[in-house]
Amino acid sequence: MLPKGFEKQLNILDFSLSSLWRRKLKNISIMLVFALVIFLLGSFQMLTGALTQSADAVLRNTPEITIQKMSAGRQEAIPLSYSEKLHSIYGIRAIIPRVWGYYFDESSLANFTIMAMDTNSMPNGNKLDLTLSYGHFPKRTEPGTTVLGRSVQEILGLGTRRIFSLFRPDLSLKSFEVVGLFSDQTDLLTNDLIVMNLDDARDLFAMEPTMATDLCIYVANPTEIETIAKKIAGLLPDTRVLTKSQIQKTYQVVFSWRSGFASICLLAALIAFVILAWDKASGLSPEEKREIGILKILGWETADILAVRFWESTLVSALAFIIGCTAAYMHVAFFDATLLKPVMVGWSVIHPPFKLLPSVKLADLLLIFSFSVLPYLGATVIPAWHCSTVPPDSVIR
Amino acid sequence: MRPSHILFLILLFFLILDTMLYLHATRLQEALRSDHALQAIAVSGLGLADLCVATEARYTRHPAVSDAIAPFMDHPGAIEHFPSGSFWAAPADNNVR
Numbered sequence: 001m002l003p004k005g006f007e008k009q010l011n012i013l014d015f016s017l018s019s020l021w022r023r024k025l026k027n028i029s030i031m032l033v034f035a036l037v038i039f040l041l042g043s044f045q046m047l048t049g050a051l052t053q054s055a056d057a058v059l060r061n062t063p064e065i066t067i068q069k070m071s072a073g074r075q076e077a078i079p080l081s082y083s084e085k086l087h088s089i090y091g092i093r094a095i096i097p098r099v100w101g102y103y104f105d106e107s108s109l110a111n112f113t114i115m116a117m118d119t120n121s122m123p124n125g126n127k128l129d130l131t132l133s134y135g136h137f138p139k140r141t142e143p144g145t146t147v148l149g150r151s152v153q154e155i156l157g158l159g160t161r162r163i164f165s166l167f168r169p170d171l172s173l174k175s176f177e178v179v180g181l182f183s184d185q186t187d188l189l190t191n192d193l194i195v196m197n198l199d200d201a202r203d204l205f206a207m208e209p210t211m212a213t214d215l216c217i218y219v220a221n222p223t224e225i226e227t228i229a230k231k232i233a234g235l236l237p238d239t240r241v242l243t244k245s246q247i248q249k250t251y252q253v254v255f256s257w258r259s260g261f262a263s264i265c266l267l268a269a270l271i272a273f274v275i276l277a278w279d280k281a282s283g284l285s286p287e288e289k290r291e292i293g294i295l296k297i298l299g300w301e302t303a304d305i306l307a308v309r310f311w312e313s314t315l316v317s318a319l320a321f322i323i324g325c326t327a328a329y330m331h332v333a334f335f336d337a338t339l340l341k342p343v344m345v346g347w348s349v350i351h352p353p354f355k356l357l358p359s360v361k362l363a364d365l366l367l368i369f370s371f372s373v374l375p376y377l378g379a380t381v382i383p384a385w386h387c388s389t390v391p392p393d394s395v396i397r
Numbered sequence: 398m399r400p401s402h403i404l405f406l407i408l409l410f411f412l413i414l415d416t417m418l419y420l421h422a423t424r425l426q427e428a429l430r431s432d433h434a435l436q437a438i439a440v441s442g443l444g445l446a447d448l449c450v451a452t453e454a455r456y457t458r459h460p461a462v463s464d465a466i467a468p469f470m471d472h473p474g475a476i477e478h479f480p481s482g483s484f485w486a487a488p489a490d491n492n493v494r
């Protein structure tokens with residue numbers, strides 16, 4: 001035996017559902033458009049949240065301090081002699097020069113990232129082979145050898161071949177042998193990488209042997225990173241000194257709610273929908289007004305009519321919310337965020353697969369809920385209240 | 398069958414679907430944990446600072462180590478023109494010179 005109040009609400013719910021079904025075309029189309037807007041907003045938030053979480057999880061071991069030389073507002077090669085100036089700073093454990101840059105492949109229009117350093121000096125350098133699906137990292141004694149990211153191998157069309165060539169700036173060719181391929185488990189970081197020896201990278205970029213792209217600094221005591229960074233900035237005023245915490249903060253900012261034109265477009269779509277919903281829902285049709293009038297004549301109270309309207313709009317908006325959020329999760333988790341990816345990667349030729357766990361945070365869901373469901377509830381219940389307080393005979397006449 | 402019963406069936410369907418998605422998320426999290434361990438080795442061994450998501454422009458491939466001014470560097474008065482730039486906000490960098 002159901003409690004009386006519950007039985008009454010169940011009856012009102014039945015009445016509301018029948019009422020919704022009578023205008024099924026209008027209500028289903030509103031619900032689907034509503035679900036689409038929530039789906040887009042939810043997908044954006046789940047995708048960017050997943051990228052932020054991944055960055056947070058894996059970028060904890062970035063170099064403690066990175067030094068780049070600046071000239072006329074641009075980054076340029078840094079002389080290796082700069083590292084000698086740093087020897088006076090107490091607390092620096094290691095200074096490791098890196099040569100890295102971009103290689104534009106004109107035949108495929110792809111941008112590869114070339115990276116070279118003495119991996120034996122890097123932290124975890126001896127474990128790097130674990131990140132490969134086969135082979136080993138280039139040794140200092142093996143000139144002309146490389147490790148490729150999976151997309152690089154695919155775009156170069158190497159197949160089972162191990163030899164390929166890249167152009168130097170003077171358009172002469174330099175040959176390389178592939179000695180390893182990154183595993184698909186590291187795609188999120190290494191998909192476009194070509195890792196090689198320092199000498200090979202300098203040869204490819206026509207860089208002087210006394211120069212590097214940047215210097216990675218490792219300190220003995222991690223609590224002294226900021227102090228040492230300040231000392232370096234004082235000693236080398238023409239450099240930009242990036243600390244680990246600044247690098248880690250980057251991904252907390254680049255995809256935040258305030259970031260990006262894309263989120264503004266999505267929010268604009270949501271606001272447009274709210275206005276549409278207000279317009280459609282607030283103007284009760286003469287038929288709906290007559291229905292309210294008849295219900296009042298039959299003895300329904302204003303509270304009951306409000307309850308019917310409340311249930312109707314709750315059902316439409318809550319179902320749209322559930323459908324939109326569920327579809328958003330599936331879109332990011334199973335379909336690689338296909339609809340957002342083209343915007344996110346732009347004209348990139350390399351499309352790294354996104355193996356991401358969609359970020360479902362209560363705060364985000366509540367935000368989407370309060371942006372979407374609550375305005376719709378307000379937009380439908382308030383006009384019904386206005387209508388149900390007028391005398392019924394004036395409505396049905 | 399009362400209309401509310403059909404609604405409850407629909408809600409039950411979504412409850413089951415969302416429970417399955419939750420279980421999927423739990424399993425994916427486990428799988429990603431081993432990926433993250435390998436990725437952490439790649440990050441420390443190669444000194445990586447960025448995710449490989451958008452490779453079209455250096456400021457979206459390496460936002461952490463690029464200048465905030467990089468999108469506008471092509472020529473005086475240049476505007477940022479890469480599509481992915483609309484998705485990525487410039488990192489707050491106190492060291493911009």
